[in-house]
Amino acid sequence: MSLTELADRVGVTIANLSILKTGKARAIRFSTLDALCRELDCQPGDLVEFEPGPPIDPGDDDEE
Amino acid sequence: MRALGPGSVSSFLKIILDVAQVALSIGLGVVTTLGLAALIFHFDPKIVFQDADFSPADAASARRIIAGGLLIGALYIAGVLVIVGRLRRIFSTLTAGDPFHPDNVRRLRTIGVVLAVLEIIRYPIMLITVWLAPEVMSKSGFGMNLTTWFAVLVVFVLAEVFREGARLRREAELTI
Secondary structure (H helix, E strand, C coil): CCHHHHHHHHCCCHHHHHHHHHCCCCECCHHHHHHHHHHHCCCHHHHCCCCCCCCCCCCCCCCC | CCCCCCCCHHHHHHHHHHHHHHHHHHHHHHHHHHHHHHHHCCCCHHHCCCCCCCCHHHHHHHHHHHHHHHHHHHHHHHHHHHHHHHHHHHHHHHHCCCCCCHHHHHHHHHHHHHHHHHHHHHHHHHHHHHHHCHHHHHHHCCCCCHHHHHHHHHHHHHHHHHHHHHHHHHHHHCEC
């Protein structure tokens, strides 16, 4: 399945899918996760994993 | 009442800001020109101080006071023009549907700083005026304007609110 086709089926833009793929996303909606798991026939744990590192500062803003 | 579009509060405010921008720009040009003209050309200070009777030395010093007053007035108008300019830019982000743009935090802080600077430079100017022209000061009064300091506080608090808004906006953008 191509990225374009997956984006169409899940209902997100290719740009947002790319943000998800590159790990730049701050959060993922349950509805998006649900659609992704449904289309890819997998579990949430197959899509997200924890990488040890410094804690993310909630006030951290790249544009500041 | 609608938030945006024709007949809304924002369209009314936009008209006020546009008119203020034009009026202040014209005012700045006029006052600066008059101030520079007062510095360069000789004129009778009685056109300002009508009741006074000047010796030639007093007239020269009165001309310098008038020129200084006009140039300080121009500086004040320039400060207000900076504030109105920033407000217009903030407003343009609102009409574009993106009021929590990160640049608005910087714009609000600039407004707060300019308000504070305008108030701070008022004090030495008042002291100089008391020294040079006490009769002028006795009419306008001398004192700290608490309303201005309160406005500065409000603007800085709003800047922090907008900073949090900008962070939430960024987070919403990166929520897929």
